[in-house]
Amino acid sequence: MDTLDRKIMTQLTEDARVSVSVLARRLDVARTTIQARIERLETSGIIGGYTLRPGPALVKHRLRATVLITIEPRAQPTILTRLRAIDAIIAVHTTSGRFDLLAEAVADTPAALDEVLDEIGQMPGIRGSESLIHLSTKIDRGL
Incomplete structure (x- = not known):
């Protein structure tokens, strides 16, 4: 995991429903790069899934x-x-x-x-x- 991966993980931890487009704008990276990184994080098991956190x-x-x-x-x-x-x-x-x-x-x-x-x-x-x-x-x- 590099710095971009950590930033993606932080953003998804705060709001797992955030769109790839919004993530790309926030992190100033191409949407396709964000999508590829998320897929790699999921495939490698770093992202184990998305869940509901009670408020x-x-x-x-x-x-x-x-x-x-x-x-x-x-x-x-x-x-x-x-x-x-x-x-x-x-x-x-x-x-x-x-x-x-x-x-x-x-x-x-x-x-x-x-x-x-x-x-x-x-x-x-x-x-x-x-x-x-x-x-x-x-x-x-x-x-």
Whole structure:
């Protein structure tokens, strides 16, 4: 990726619906160059797709939590299957360090979030968990 590719990625991250013509004008590059670069970024897997990102009107009323999870050895496949079945879990990452997994959860009410956290804590194969409730977002680059 060169400087132009990074500029294209920045523009598309801010607004994935922007037209190739508008991108070309903003970046002062030929439309065909922008189109070819986008196709190459898609083909190479740098652009993995285009998706909807919920806006502040939806997100501001939802509670978010990061759940740091320690698991028993060899329990990961079973735990991932169980976490996948919980709609409130929007992402799970493996980690290095003290914790084995990092789960991101959302809920509409404190009681609903509490239920999700209890469900996670009661899963067989989980040694322990620590929850961090998100209070406010200071930086969000959407990546």
